[in-house]
Amino acid sequence: MTTIIGVFPLSAEKKAMVSSTFRAVGISGRALVISIETLRNMVTSRKFMLAVLYFAFSLIVDAFTLSNQLILEKNDAFAMFKAQQLIQERLETYWFSTLGLLVILVLSADLVSGEVERDTLHALYGKPITVAEIIIGKFLGTVLAFGSVINVILVSTFYLQATTFGASKNALYNTVDEVLYFIFIAFLVVAGLVSLSLFFSVITSKTLQSALLSFVAVIGGPFIGLLLGLSPKAIEKTNIVYYAIGALKPAFFNLELATYTWKWYTFLIVLICIPLFFLLASTLALKQKEIP
Amino acid sequence: MPEPAIRTRDLTKRYSQVTVVYHLTMDIPKGKVSGLLGPNGAGKSTTIKMMTGRIRPTFGNVEVDGLNPWKQRHKVMETLGYLPERPTHYPDMTAIRFLTYMGRLAGMSRSDARKRAREVLHLVGLGRIEARKIGQMSAGQKQRLGFANTILHEPEILILDEPTANLDPAGRIYVMRLIEQLAAEGKTIVISSHILPEIERICNWVAIISEGNLLVSGNMGALIKNKFDNHYVVQTNDQERFLQLVRDLSYVGEAYLEEGLVYLCVDFDHLFELWDDIPRIATESKIRLQSFRPLRDPLETVFIDVIGQKGREEV
Structure with a gap:
């Protein structure tokens, strides 16, 4: 970051001020160093391998099903319809199903609480890094780890389905922007979940509590809704996947998403605001936290 | 009097009904080796944690080089190195990787961090086991690694909480020599220790704390002068x-x-x-x-005198 700021023709004082402002919100090389370390720790852990197996299982099942399926109709429009339909189904019922959410939330529950439990937060606090840099670093590393796995499987599923149903090369090229948008939205969902887990990890300092709380917060919405006597439509809005599917409307141009009444960008704004809110809350909570 | 490196004013820390540090006011001089002494539970570690921005004072304030450690911890840490009583590391990392990571967090480039990590590992006598996982190290080696991490970013102020704990006699002498070397470079060093002869030998300034109260502080020479054992x-x-x-x-x-x-x-x-x-x-x-x-050494005599005097006053 210092190198980038150094390019601009500013006085040394202003450069220091810009650099310190960026660091205060966690945008710096140090946050990147923490994120790389978090990513490395995450992908080399055994529990992450289990998560990969869980997410990859859907791809294995889809590949097996497709190889044994009788295909009667093969054309671009039908292939795209089937591919988008499968992605919607997998998002709702597998990758971000209750079990899928549980995998992400549990594995990211120890981001800060694990450091507190192992007493290793002292090592980070012993170096000149801001609280925001710790939060952003941990967040980015974890989002990158889960986001990459889910997206590799998502893209593979999409192209597997599309090619099996006879999508031409042109059709595949033309859908690259949609696929990139899928990837972006999947990253946003993972970011929302990780930021929530990170927040509970900061405030509880106990991994088990943090995992339980974040899971209850995510799946508890419908139950609370039922208890409060909310309508099914309102209850649906307590699920993050609802916003993901809503935001994917422009990419799901073949599907009719009748229940999603808002404009697609409204869903997108909600999806972007969730991680921002929890990251801010986590930073403020960690700033006020004493490390005895 | 020159500007102190660390200044505390009415520094107080209270946990629910228990006051651990009580209106502590002292000026730790710059460029000297200072000792914080006191029996177990005296509030030394709590004071140090407030100096390093780990915990927030309930009342009063502490300044390190004019900065508030609780509000500006990352700025304070640019010039301050802290060795906790039980230094903790990532057990799955090797010593060199851990220190390189810490160096990068201190703002060094990857190559500089690795070079500096090797330097400090040699300095603390762990050069030969740089590739060993921290989890496989002995308590003494971990303590030395903690010391290496503390001096990694060449801080001007060092706060060492029981720096020779867990060390065998040879390791203890080794670390004390290192502290003397750093002191000769003009660094401000604050040591909290139970080992009075070590403190007496190395420190120019000393503060004795008991039950969160500052009992006595001042230059070592002035404190131990005319203090004789019977x-x-x-x-x-x-x-x-x-x-x-x-x-x-x-x-x-x-x-x-x-x-x-x-x-x-x-x-x-x-x-x-x-x-x-x-x-x-x-x-x-x-x-x-x-x-x-x-x-008894003169400092031990002073220590027993002031602690004993406080006990008698309470009775």
Whole structure:
């Protein structure tokens, strides 16, 4: 970051001020160093391998099903319809199903609480890094780890389905922007979940509590809704996947998403605001936290 | 008086109903080695944690180089290195990887961080086991690694909480030499320790804390000047005859022989006479005096005096 700021023709004082402002919100090389370390720790852990197996299982099942399926109709429009339909189904019922959410939330529950439990937060606090840099670093590393796995499987599923149903090369090229948008939205969902887990990890300092709380917060919405006597439509809005599917409307141009009444960008704004809110809350909570 | 490196004013820390540090006001001088002394539970570690921005003072304030550690911890840490009582590391990392990571967090480039990590590992005597996982290291090696991490980013102020804990005698001497080297470079060093002879040998300034209160603080020389112990240990070539002779001295309260050494306890008013009489008795009776020294170091005497005085006041 210092190198980038150094390019601009500013006085040394202003450069220091810009650099310190960026660091205060966690945008710096140090946050990147923490994120790389978090990513490395995450992908080399055994529990992450289990998560990969869980997410990859859907791809294995889809590949097996497709190889044994009788295909009667093969054309671009039908292939795209089937591919988008499968992605919607997998998002709702597998990758971000209750079990899928549980995998992400549990594995990211120890981001800060694990450091507190192992007493290793002292090592980070012993170096000149801001609280925001710790939060952003941990967040980015974890989002990158889960986001990459889910997206590799998502893209593979999409192209597997599309090619099996006879999508031409042109059709595949033309859908690259949609696929990139899928990837972006999947990253946003993972970011929302990780930021929530990170927040509970900061405030509880106990991994088990943090995992339980974040899971209850995510799946508890419908139950609370039922208890409060909310309508099914309102209850649906307590699920993050609802916003993901809503935001994917422009990419799901073949599907009719009748229940999603808002404009697609409204869903997108909600999806972007969730991680921002929890990251801010986590930073403020960690700033006020004493490390005895 | 020159600007202090660390300044505390009415520094207080309270946990629910228990006050751990009570209105602590002191100025730790810059460029000197300072010692924080006190019995277990005196509030030394809590004070240090407030100095390093780990915990927030309930009342009062602390400044490190003019900065508030709680509000500006990352800025304070640019010039401050802290060795906790039990340094913790990532057990799955190797020593070199851990220090390279820490160096990068201190703002060094990857190559600089690796180079500096090697340097400090050699400095603390862990150069040969740089590729060993931290989880497989002994407690003493972990302590040295913690020390290496503390000096990694070349801080001007070092706060060391029990730096020689977990170390064997050789390791203890090694680390004390390192501290002396750093002190010679003009760094401000604050040491909290129970080992009084170490503190006395290395520190220029000392503060004694008990139950969260500052009992005494000041330059080491001024504190231990004219502080004499009234217990002495004497070794001669004929201990039994020497014991008989010193027992005849009227002001000797207690004298006994234990494991080949003569122990004496005298009245404070006759200390100077004792210093004259011991060599005289030995010379006159043709006994060879091999050693004659106080049982306690001067700092230990000061420490026991002030802690004891506080206890008596409370009674």
